[in-house]
Amino acid sequence: MGKPTGFMEYERQSQHERNPDERTNDWADYTLPMSAEEIKQQGARCMDCGVPTCHTGTEINGVTTGCPVYHLIPEWNDLVYQGQWKEALKREHQMNNFPEFTGFACPAPCEGACVLGINEPPVAIRTVERSIIEKGFAEGWVVPEPPEKRTGKKVAVIGSGPAGLAAAAQLNKAGHWVTVFERHDRIGGLLTYGIPEMKLPYSVVKRRVNLLEQEGITFVTNTEVGKNYPVDKLKEEFDAVILCGGATVHRDVAVEGRELKGIHYAMDFLHANTKSLLDSNLEDGNYLSAEGKDVIVIGGGDTGTDCLATSIRHNCKSLTQFDIYDKKGSIRDALGNPWPQYPIIHRIEYGQKEAASKFGDDPRAFAVMTKKFVGDENGHVKEVHTINVKLRIDEEGNRIREEIPGTEKVWHANLVLLAIGFSGPEQGLLQQLAIETNTNSTVKAEYGKYATNVDGIFSAGDMRRGQSLIVWAINEGREVARECDRYLMGATVLP
Template sequence: MGKPTGFLEYKREIGLNRSPKERIKDYNEFHNSLSLEKQSIQGARCMDCGVPFCQSGTVFSGMVSGCPLHNLIPEWNDLIYRGKWDLAYNRLNKTNPFPEFTGRVCPAPCEAGCTVGLNGPSVSIKENERAIIDTAFKNNKVVANPPLKRTGKKIAIIGSGPAGLAAADTLNKCGHKVTVYERNDRPGGLLMYGIPNMKLDKEIILRRIRLMAEEGIKFVTNADIGKDYKASELIEEYDAIILATGASKPRDLSIEGKEKAKGIYFAVDFLKSNTKSLLDSNHEDNNYISAKDKNVIVIGGGDTGTDCVGTCLRHGCKSLVQLEIMPKPLGYRSENNPWPEWPKVLKIDYGQEEFIDIYGKDPREYLTTVTGINTDNEGNIKSVDTAKVEWKKNNDGRMVSLNVTGSEKTYEADLILIAMGFVGSQSYIKEGFGIEFNSKNNINANSLNFKTNVPKVFATGDARIGQSLVVTAINEGINCGLSVNKFLRK
């Protein structure tokens, strides 16, 4: 390493976010980067550790620690410390085709595995990665690089999320002709419509799509395979098909009165309508689900729930409560959650940070479940009934939630957003292709070669493994692409 004692000499520093009161007035990215000089110093904090867990991508206690893409992080940390930004980009580009995405939305399992993090703040790996790719784009180092020769083989990829894009990039580099089908009006899948613009500016995605198109990849939008397009025709036309459709079936709220109530939406539909209207007309078409002047209940405490909080604040909601059925995490690592496991500690994400800055308190209510929905005579939501829960083992030894008697509470509500995660792929994919699903409602595909039960049809990403991280989906797409290339070469 260029500075073996850097982690002792320099403190961790990251770019500052714009102030909450300022940033909730728009949908622009809110995170500011450090200067290159300061970012170089952060590269010096990477220590000369014997085993760099940051690049391991190892699963501990059911959660990944280290980069699933196995980015060679110490190498490019050293290069940016030396001021060799072009070489750092070349090194990063060998393992990660889309660092401009992961440098913005990845929760950074690499930092969870950082050896410096054993006894102090970890190296700012995520920000180093973002600085490398942003600098490369600024200096016009990221250019289209189409293959010199084509094989004549044709592949259809269904879905243009991170897994689909990674598979397309990999197979195109191998010289195959790739067509990516996307059911929405813009490519990008989850990246485009599942993540708000203030976290990932959509021009960042479209910039990459344009580069991929220059390299020879064809994108077909408004193409819902299994509905608008017959799967059988694609199977006949292409040499291989990859299903990268994601795990887009949302987990529903099972409660009496929900089906007839007006004003309940899945978070994914709420976020999609907001982003689409923003891109189409800067919200002037009013063709989105608005939280303006409404009492909002967000059910779910994950990243999607946070995105709902941030979006509702930008709409100008009247009030907001975020319900979380799990207990409140500790503010520090517990003894049974040691390094290098993913730290299961309390996280104040951007949405909660904004709410706290405005209202002086966290919007989350932990150990809380919805027990009833109250409506007026026309079916419009008026309030929700809730109760506290406690977690206990049942007779089978599984942890289950039990309502606490006497803990009932009612909240005013005009809008309910369900952000409880996803439960697998849409059923029409199964029906259209004749694909087998497993017990978790994911496409049943071999974990080594990604093959399904249908000849020359493969599956990758969340469609195969269920809801996951963007970086995990990219890794899935790359490996699936390599497997399909091997299949075609035979």
């Protein structure tokens, strides 16, 4: 390593952020770039740890730790420290087709597995990753690289999220003709319509899509295979098909009053807002506005945080976020959550920072379960009734939430956003193609193989594994491309 004592000399510094009071007045990126010298110091903090665990992704107790795309993290950290930015960019792209997507929006399980994180703040891996790719684009180093030869084989990729885009990029490199079908009007899947503009600007997605188009990939929007594009035509025109449609069936809150007006899925709220913003800067009014409303977000994850940030920019009246889990400690539990597991700790994300700046306090209420919704005379939600809960593990290891008597509470609300995730993929296309599914409704296709029960049809990403991370989607997209290439050619040139 270029700086063996860097981790002792420099403190961790993650991405700079704009002032919350300022940034909530617009939809621009809420972060600020860091200087080359700052990034050099962060790269220098990477230890000569011998057996780096940051770049090998796995799951421990159902939670991801390390990097699922096996990023060459120690290598490009050192290269940045040495000032070899262009070489660092090559190492980034070697294992990840889209380091800008993970650099902007990945929760960085790599940092949870950082050896330095055992007793010090971990290396700011995601910040360095993002800085490398952004410098690459700024310097003009990221250019189209179309394949020299074409195989003549044609592959259809259904879905243009990170898994679909990664599969398309890799298959195109192998020389196949790739067509990506997207049912919405813009490419990107949840990258475009599931992550708000201030967190992952659409320009970042579009910049990469433009490159993929220049490399020879065909994108077809406003086209839903199985509805306005027949599956028979799909089978006739393509030599192989890869299903990357995601897991988009919403989880719901099955309680009294759920049918009331003013209760919406978080993703519907975010999708409509981003589409209206990109179409007309919100001037067309085709979105769910939180302006002047008492907003309650049910769900403590990233999507719930995105709903907070969006509601604030709408100028909501008040804002509360329900988290069914207890408030975590500021450091990981050495016994229940040891390194290298992803740290299950109390985090204050950008949306909570903005809410605290505007309303004076963190908007979250912990260990809260919704019991019922109450409406007004017009059938619109006006109250959310809750009770506090505690988690108990029974003798069989089952997690049971017990209600705590005397903790009942009534909250005023006229906009409720359900941000509790997704239960699995939609079944219509899968049924038309006669694809076998697992008991949880995901596509039955072995990890590492990705082949379905139907010859020539593969599946990857959330549609196969269930709701997961962007970085797992990229991992599976790359791997399914390898297996599809092997199917088409008898052998594969892809990693």
